[in-house]
Amino acid sequence: MVKYTDRVQRIWRILANKSDREMAITPLHLLLAMCEENTGPCAELHQYLMKKYGHQFLLDYEKHVIRTHSASLLQTTLPFPVTGKMMEVLNMAEKRMIRYNQTLLNEGHLMQATLRIDSSLGELFTEQDLIMFDKILCRARDMLVPLDNYFPSIENKQLFIRRALKKDEPEIIDFVKSEFGSGWLESIKNGMEHEDISIFVAYHNNIINGFACYEAHDKKRGTFGPMGISNQNREHGVGTILLHHCLLELKRKKYKYAILEGAGPIEFYEKVVGAMLIPIKENDLNK
Incomplete structure (x- = not known):
């Protein structure tokens, strides 16, 4: 059983509130939920996108989220169904956690996997944006x-x-x-x-x-x-x-x-x- 950091558990609760029987969670949902969680590196992600795109970006990008029929939903141990692409993200994130010899899956593992797997982010965001997502969430960081x-x-x-x-x-x-x-x-x-x-x-x-x-x-x-x-x-x-x-x-x-x-x-x-x-x-x- 995978263990999650407190921050990731808060992200899961946000996603559970967004999900319903007619909608599976996608990697873009995950990105938006990280912004909504708004603490630590997720807060920095939110600030970066707000500064660059303004408050409207949350509403605009929600329109790009794909809704799927219930027959296409994949069930997990999480409190929401996911798309096949999101399942790939979860699996790769777990492998990255193990590779780094860590015991809790964090937002960095999830973003690393998302950037590797979901090419559709490149249609919504610039190359500079994707580099910043990686630097903000996926790297070891200096702290004070x-x-x-x-x-x-x-x-x-x-x-x-x-x-x-x-x-x-x-x-x-x-x-x-x-x-x-x-x-x-x-x-x-x-x-x-x-x-x-x-x-x-x-x-x-x-x-x-x-x-x-x-x-x-x-x-x-x-x-x-x-x-x-x-x-x-x-x-x-x-x-x-x-x-x-x-x-x-x-x-x-x-x-x-x-x-x-x-x-x-x-x-x-x-x-x-x-x-x-x-x-x-x-x-x-x-x-």
Whole structure:
């Protein structure tokens, strides 16, 4: 059974209210429901389309939504029937979630699948629009966390978390390679070069099950990331505690804000530390 983020569950409720026995949900319905959900990256999508097309776009694009007869509807475990194209989107989104080694299906997985499968969006929107949809919803995003009023609890009796030691480097590198590949190894080495090593490691029964870094990606000051948790520990609070340890270090260093570089899943950081998306601008399209 696929699990969904809270944001996606809100999108499903919006779609359920739009559906009836004579109408199957299409990928365009999905896009419009994301705008209507209007939080996080979905809010940024809504703002982009409102700025470019105005309020009338919602009404105009609804006219393009294909209504189907009940014989053509496909039933799912969701509270609404879907078209064949939408079923393809759901299946591909689930595969992308698994590919990224994630446990909850989010709006980014859905938009990635929609852009790959539904060519009709290219008839309604410009190429620039589709690029922006991808950048807003499908990519890891930089986020901002205010630290002035940040006073988290970091107690967790099931975990042993400490700052990494130089002797831990081979073990951490082996963990990162086995769980996530080689993409974060440079950041691990950067973190190890700080006088106060900027990496925290989580252990359970003397086995490493997660790590988090600060000021390690290109050694940029006031930044958090990367962070990685073993797949079997993703829903056990390991990431939350590691994140708090790193952000508290940045707070102790008198930063008023922390930058979460390439953060994802976005909703996790919104919930845990009130992180806010740093908006994408249209002049960033080629970056």
